[in-house]
Amino acid sequence: MAKEQYITANRASGPNSNTKTEPLVKVIAAIATLGGLLFGYDTGVISGALLFMGDELHLTPFTTGLVTSSLLFGAAFGALFSGHFAAAVGRRKIIITLAIIFAMGSIGTALAPDVEWMIFFRVVLGVAVGGASATVPVYIAEIAPANKRGQLVTIQELMIVSGQMLAYISNAGFNAAWGGHDTWRWMLFVATVPAVLLWFGMMFMPDTPRWYAMKGRLAEARKVLERTRAKEDVEWELEEITETLEEEDRQQTRSSVRELRKPWLFKLFLIGVGIAVIQQTSGVNTIMYYAPTMLKAVGMSTDAALFATIANGAISVIMTFVGIWLLGRIGRRTLVKIGQFGCTACLFFIGAVSYFMPETINGEVDVLRSYMVLLGMLMFLSFQQGALSPVTWLLLSEIFPTRLRGVFMGGAVFAMWIANFLISLAFPLLLASVGLSGAFFIFGLIGVCGALFVIKCVPETRNRSLEQIEHYLHDWLSNDEDTATLAPAKHKAESH
Template structure:
């Protein structure tokens, strides 16, 4: 295809198409993002369960951090392994396997007799959480039409925060209905149901057209495109996929050692940065430890659990705002809004804790607790309304098709290791420097992340995945596209 034909088609269809989204695409996205729902529920439920499992499992500050973070350690390796096998086995088969691991992990944690078994099954559950975080966004990005990719991929984030909200509601509900020291077992067991639904749903879903084409199964790739694209877009996209794969055939099977190429090394480090800055904001200290922090500031267990539901509600509502923004403005400005907003919110929480300290041995001030909760809600508005949705979207877009599974796995591995370290040491940080010191530290890290965002985040809106690969290759190779053009988000026609 000549450059002139390519640009003509780009204007008529593909990433600049105004065509409606086919219903089957929405069905696929809803089924696949059950993995995100499980991801959210299993990471959110621990916040309430920790209030009740302490006596049963004899938790200390260290083992509390270990129980919380063991899932995240497993998630790091789940992301790495699923990324490695996604190219060979297909995105769909990986998600089917993850559904089984989700169910086994949920039941194992619910029945754990002691802290050792709890940590083990939390790690098993983590394998599924990490695998879903790496595989589901790729699956949706590759199966969605380019002009709707942003909204459909960010459905994963919507389902994630919905899962967390359901976990908070479940925690408060079980406490209100039954209470007692075994309440936490029911909280953890509930996650088995969506795992079963995910497995049955994915049995009837196809793999992605890009994976079929990569395996030489072009008839199946065309069949999926015909079911998920407007009629005028099928030939355009199939031709683009075939041309990209023909270029890749010369390079052989994908290997991580290809990262030695300068442009791929730069791209991989950008991916690592995108993955890690979302965690270094300290978001999961709020998602995992909010009830623990609020009870230390004067709230009862039940009041803290109910107050934490507000975190979940704000997260869900602001994710809708994020999805709306992604459909109207670029990825880069959304990341900047999220990063700067989160950093200012962390400073606000730190200042409340610093200037309104709870005196040692004194009665905690309820107002203090509600102001900290307000700071958490402001933080989550920027995190879930901007930073988190666009993080998963960018990671699903910026890596080359041929290496997408491997690079995504590596980036999400770094994401989960950062999450693991922060969650493991946060209880110890609280005991040593207090709430004020902890949030001031996160605010300083947030300022460093803001520098990275300004200098390194590219714009990928209004481009197909193949166009994203071409323009990032040229930019990072210094081959003709200026950094200013790449960052400012010129349309595909500028190529």
């Protein structure tokens, strides 16, 4: 505590400061989050491409689920391996490698002659998507100043939803201009452009000061801080980083999963896994991947379903801006609660609309029903992208110790992608067996369980540097009296 008070008293632009962000930090965030743009485009483009590749690739409900979910299976392992290697070779080199894999996967899916090759290259693409989801937030969190970390890390989520919106616009545009049956390959190929830009841009970016310090390269850590911090801030932040790493050395903390044998780290890892998984069990990606399919199932035409899906992308982008604004004003824990409770209510709304409203009136398709389902989707995405998704990526980039951040982040995001994979694989079968209403009622019940987890387990990390968060969570989870309720109503972080 004395150390924290000393740092707090002597910092110039700490977590509570209004100091402006250095230009290089903004450039780094813009380039690195091209990985998020690719993440969004490659996960979103399949929603429209599925409507047109089915005949050529002879897709069944099962292989449709495989084509969609194979990317997510690859993403799980991409997150796991990139987390390990990011600690060994650096965050920057991993992102450069992922850019190459993005390009290979995009070209491969565009040229796939049959469903087997499509699934293979979707897995390859997934490795890049998962690696980017685990590495880019950590890279930005470690290179950003504490007072701007929330907003800068959340740019990743903004780029993800922007990529999804671009995918929806691309799908509708190709269909309107040339007809989707002949152009779905171009829909998939377009992703090579931001992949090349990501590779080229990251060649000129530095690695993070915390990674350099972790490797004992303090001179390089200082150089990065001098380029990304106000002059008077360099010394205290470098001292804070080195003192925390020295303390980890005394505790014999290493970047290995064997550290899970320590009770407080095991509890922290489980909290991280829980935060990651509840973002997926809301069913968000069934909406992002299958929205046109669902809207066609409730009566919309193909053209109307593709056009309406653009609204999903647009509301996601708009609400992510709202989320970035909120992160600068309210706590992480509060925002998770708003997102989780709101999403769960919307799931029950969609289920109720599709169950109680008639499919036809006087022999005609009830158009109002399809637009009420679309309204439910838009309300859901407002809570998901305006609250739950941005704060999920931010919390995951903040809560793990420096030496373990890459490994633990990879493990948590691995769990996220496995959950996403299972849900996306099962959804077409769920839709065929219990219908749209049954599927969303099931997601709603899972959402209630997620809300209980949020109330009990999600911590507050706002207004702390990464090193202060590490000390705080160590004390918190090591105290037997506090472990019964891991998220007390009033956190010390709010008073700093």
